[in-house]
Amino acid sequence: MNKEYSNSMVTSSSSVLQSEKKDVDVEHKEDASSSDQVPVANVLLDSYLGDADGAADADATEKNMTLLEGLRKYPKAVGWSLVFSAGLIMEGYDTAFVNNLFALPIFQTTFGEYSEANAAWEIPSRWQIGLGMCVYCGEIIGLQLTGFLANRYGNRTVLIGGLLLLIALNFILYFANSLAMIAVGQILCGIPWGSFQTLCVTYASEVCPLVLRYYLTTYINFCWLIGQLIAAGVLKACQEHLANEQLGWRLPFALQWMWPVPLITGIYLAPESPWWLVRKGRMEEARQSVTRILSLPAAEKDILSDMMITKMKMTVEKESRMASSESSYMDCFKGIDARRTRIACLTWVAQNLTGSTLMGYSTYFYEKAGLNTSSAFTFSVIQYVIGIAGTFMSWFLTTRAGRFRILFWGIVSQMIIMLITGGLGFSDSKGASWGAGSMLLIYNFFYNSTLGPVVYCVVSEIPSDRLRTNTIVLARNAYNLTVIATAVLTPYMLNSDQWNWGAKTGLFWGGFAALSMVWAYIDLPETKGRTFAELDELFHQKIPARKFASTHVEPFARETMMKDMSGNQDFNLEPIEEENFELRKQSESQLSC
Template identity: 55%
Template sequence: MPWGAFQTLSVSYASEVCPLTLRIYLTTFVNACWVIGQLISSCVLKGVLNIEGVNGYKIPFALQWVFPLPIAIGIYLAPESPWWLIKKGRDEEAKHSIKRLLSANEHMPDTEPLANAMLNKMQLTVKEEELVGAGTTYWDCLKGANLRRTRVASMCWLAQNITGSTLMGYSTYFYTQAGLDTGMSFTFTIIQYILGLIGTVGSWFLSIRGGRFDIYFAGLCIQAILLIVVGGLGCASSKGASWGIGSMLLVFTFVYDMTVGPITYCIVSEIPSVQMRTKTIIIARNIYNVSGIVLYIITPYMLNPTAWNWKAKTGFFWAGFAVACSIWAWFDLPETKGRTFAELDKLFNAGVSARKFKSTEVETFNSKAMLERAQGDEIKNMVETTKQIDNGIFEKDPQQKV
């Protein structure tokens, strides 16, 4: 259960505590944290490689006790998600949480007006979803527009898992089976994760120019090509081919951690509705986990010379999935860059096709349409208050609004 929380809540929390322009950086940093952990693990295993006796496995286990305490302290001090507090009707606590996430500067010496504006917009987004009938159960994730959102989020995470990433998890063993000695295999693995970390940082620069779909789709296509090359080199049996396979896997890791790896965390946090975000992410991640059970059973058979003995020719197997996932992404993965959660709600509820998400103009918080579905002046007051606060904050400095 803690492991499930780590996999799902970190993604939804990251998307809920940062502004739109920073969402890509914080959500993709989740991928960087995975890579950092894998890098530390590889360095530790490289260090104990020649230690004989029980210390060879006790030291790696014992070192893991270093991390829980500082992480637990950091989590305890972190603000609660304002979106979650608003859904629970705890608006004052939500406002306090928002103010903790803001910082004063020369343009905004007082954060109170901005906190009020953000609170009102969050309230409107939640209220709008309630009025169009968004539910609160897992079954509601499979109804109407939520079904499409659940499918896209699930496929994004599934594609991340079935397009060759398991080769990175078994990289050290894969390198030894490709013909490299044990020490060099661990060295290659360490280099691999360093490149993965560099790739994740590189994805931040890519995101400035490219959209979520652009990066994800391009990554799948490049991965397919690299996996075909790995499979082709696996058909040879020379020392040069073994080094070529190792080099291609390093390039593959760099590409994966610059595209599909990190951008998935951003996409799956943006695709679900506010009401159903955590539940949708949990369903999507469990599909990833179920596929992982299958993959981590069959991958050793593929690589092991006493079993299927495919070795590097497994690249052909994963390349097929990469091509299939590229086709799916083209027809079903929408562009979410620059869209607020309210705008995404409108686009999904209107059934806009994936390739038109980027160009379609939407109107959010239409008070007239919302009032037709609601009783009283609660929503109208929220809309008017938000407009007044926005005007008060931005009328002196239009550039700040941008």
């Protein structure tokens, strides 16, 4: 580094510290001269840059780690992440079976209305749509609460509280005697489910090293599919053996009690996210948490844990010092973070705007082609198995391609499939219906190989550390809002007594897929192989999306740190130890006022 530049930076940093000392500590100002403060500033600067060197070493170690090395050093991190993500199996189970209860004879006679035209009991379409939306409405509320609660109390506490709440709320569903009561139960249960949608992603991204991040975050998509597959099996059994008994519709709700107890036990035993502990200034607890997720000899574990804590601390301190206020939802829409929030939200919205809502209607087209209901159900099970296979394919693709390429070409493939499906809609033949249903099964594989799982990784990498939970909450709620819109529109598009588009609906979603493709190319950066600190630096430098992959950054290099200090006159070099970073930010803001 240029010597004159370094000396000028020391002088600049020293003057900043002198100014802060004058404002904050009047007594010290009276007793000490500025000449006494300059050596203190130099000591603080040397310590700060020394920590930066250690953080740079930790960043390099993480980037150079191989997959096998990551599995050898972090098997416990993998295990704890899998425990947290298992909560999504429960959510996938519920969202899959509720919409399929309407076809169960005992559910129809218990809660339905008699149709003179069809001479049968039916659940009114208004209730079918409404009950399907209740879960998402509850999740929107739960997600917003989760952002606040998780930042305050941590991932483990919020998730355990949510599971205990689910145990109680499930009684409403099991003993429901009206559709209104089921609707209330679904909304209330959706609130704790919302916490799983956010915190499972956050925890997976924060406890594992870079090399394992894609696998553990996209495993969440696998959990969703497993839950849906279990729901399909339960409903098949109820349809065959309990079709005319009250237990037929109560049993699927009762089985939801089997999830919380083992999940509570596993989450209670799991270590808290070390990133959250560092944000709260609880360094010793953070070090213990890192130690618990490592599987190495004692000496090597101590060295690596110290390196990791130093990097986390430097990343959090840098964000805290560069930020203008404490973390809040409003901060997600300010400055550099506004870009990150936009990307995270639109990435998740793209899942719904590329035709995924039609995946659940493959059996609809098979039935139109003459397939009986039982066989159509078998195809729905095949659909979930295909989705699971697609998720495994995604893990293979990530060894050869980055996040952007997987997502972008996934959208392209989905657009092509939607356009072909839409073209088949111009024929009324049974062959065209078979073709439309088959195209949706193919779509299912491509979706779960690309866009479906990769989104979970992208939305965990894009946000800054201090706003990660809040940004994921906003992104997931953007997803939920589009789910509600598409779930309402799709039946109107398909039904013959409404808009009667049939398979031509594929043209509509193919058009939105094309728009999503254009957005992804312009706005979505490549995040593969980047640590959280590197991503912070790339966004801080306002690098265009298509140049993220080729731009070299060293976030903890001394020159980078000095430039950050020179660009921020309020930069405080004093170490932040054993205290809440957000409280520190509040006190600094009050003093500046």
